[in-house]
Amino acid sequence: MNFIADSMLGRLAKWLRALGFDTIYQSRYRPSEIQHHVAEGRIFLTRKAEHTNTYPSAIYIHSDHVGKQLAQLKAEGLLSPPPLPFTRCLRCNTLLAKADLDSVHPRVPDYVLYENASALKYCPSCGRYYWPGTHRDRMERQLHLWGLLPLGPQSPGVAGDGEG
Ligand SMILES: [Zn+2]
Incomplete structure (x- = not known):
């Protein structure tokens, strides 16, 4: 499971990386960048409900609380199978x-x-x-x-x- 997190989900991105999930995060995106990564098969995580119109496969994240955000992803079955934790750079997502x-x-x-x-x-x-x-x-x-x-x-x- 690979993700791209929108600019409001920096903490979630860090915790997903800690778990070992390949997660792209930038404080700013061009629409073409999001499109590109979604086309590659990444799951787009967003705090903006309207994004789900543009990207039907996007997951709208309901909560502002990172623990609840992770619980939502787990409940939707997106956190399995679990990768190896602490194998990725928390800052830039590269495999260590x-x-x-x-x-x-x-x-x-x-x-x-x-x-x-x-x-x-x-x-x-x-x-x-x-x-x-x-x-x-x-x-x-x-x-x-x-x-x-x-x-x-x-x-x-x-x-x-x-x-x-
Ligand atoms: Zn790094």
Whole structure:
């Protein structure tokens, strides 16, 4: 399931990306861009009911609250099958790659490299680094509260040490 979210759905787009869904989001679109992505088979998510006239396959999002927005998508069966969470850049939607440990940006804290280097991921497009940590834990808990993610003791990437 691939999405394109309208300019009013930035938070929803971020959470969809966190879940692993390929989600295009821009603060502004030309109509031709939306048309192009819809023609490619993306589901257009919009807060503007009138868009469903132009794009009959568009999903009108009822709520302003991101938890309810996700609940609506889940109820409409659009969130299954679930992709792998935390595999996409939250900022630019690109699939994350394993970081090259020899050229890691100085912004990455030492403890990440020291304790959990194998879980360090990198966005090839915008250069942002991702690793399991408090921010991601908070996002996982929130997704769990929304019923979108099982809360396992070993979420992917967290158990880096001592395998084998
Ligand atoms: Zn990125």
